[in-house]
Amino acid sequence: MKKRKRRRRNRRKRRRKRKRKKRRKKKRKRRKKRKEEEEEEGRRRRKRKKEEEEEEEREEEGGGRRKEEEEGGRRTKKEEEERRSRKKKKKKEEEGRRRKEEEGGRRMRRKEEEEEEEKARKEGRGRKKKKKEEEGRKEGRKKKKKKRGGRRRKKKMKRKRKKRRKRRKKRRKRRRKKRKKRKKRKKRKKEKEKEKEKEKEKEKKKKERKMNEEEEEERKTKEEEKKEKKNEKDKEKEKEKEKEEEDEEEEEEEEEEEEKNKKKKKKKK
Structure with a gap:
């Protein structure tokens, strides 16, 4: 029983999805078509505007030349400014008129499209149901009012709450993990x-x-270098001392010899 219900529900879902897809496709097509038409209209409008401007310039140039020829000289600065201001004013008025016409056309087109969409949506809604309603009306029965707080609705809401709870749980879990x-x-x-x-x-x-x-x-x-230097100095000092001692000894010996020689000489005399 549960399986059957599930299958039925899934079938309904798929059907709704297909219908939605078709509606979106149609909408996209209409939008694309409208856009292309607007672009085409814009191109035509710009072309027309350009041609009109060129014609006006040609006419003004011709008129100016004629006026100059009639007056027998060139226009003054003031006259030139007035001519320019008139031209600008005329241009502005034409643009405003054209814009109003375009906006009116656009509004009408949008309205028509919305009506078409509404009609398509209404036609797409359950035909069987519509037939039954018409038959009921023919027989003289009143159309049944849709019950809002029925058992099915309650069950549906229960399922929704359950799903919501599950989603929240999963979300919390994911957040915890993160x-x-x-x-x-x-x-x-x-x-x-x-x-x-x-x-x-x-x-x-x-x-x-x-x-x-x-x-x-x-x-x-x-430190070692210092010690070595010190040792070298000490050695040199010792050497000098030894040398001095040797010199002293030699001097003493010489003195002794001299004394001996003196004594010998005295004895001989």
Whole structure:
């Protein structure tokens, strides 16, 4: 029973869909046709307007020349301005008249199309139902009023509420999922940023350590150089001392020898 009902409902739905599609197609066609007609009319109007303007210019030029010839000279500045203003006024009046005519035609066309659409919609509505209504009227029966708060309607509303509830539930679920994903993404982003900062700090420390080591090595080398220099100086000083001592010893020996020689000389005498 349920299956049968479902199938019937689906058939109805499909039928309605097809009808809707056809109506839309017809509407599109009508709209397209109307647009093309308006464009064609616009082209014709522009062409007509151009031709009229050219004719007017030709006439005015001919009239101006004639007037000049009759007067025996050229027009003054004031006369030229008056002529231009008259021309503009005439042009404006013609444009207004033409626009009114076009708007009236458009309005009429739109009205006719709307009436056609209404007629088509009415004709498309259930023919069987219409026939039954006509038969009933013939027999003298009154047309039944449509009940608003029936069992079917209540069931329908119940189904609608159920569907709405389901949709809401799904929507909430989707939103929850999206929220969770966003949170995860944010968390991951924060963790990545933290890791980057840690790596930066590590590199900084490494660089500082390297700098400190280099400074320490430089200091050590400087100290060693200082020590070496000091040692060299000490050695030189020792050498000088030894030299001085040797010189003193040599001097003493020389003095002793001199004294010995002196004594020997004295003895001989």
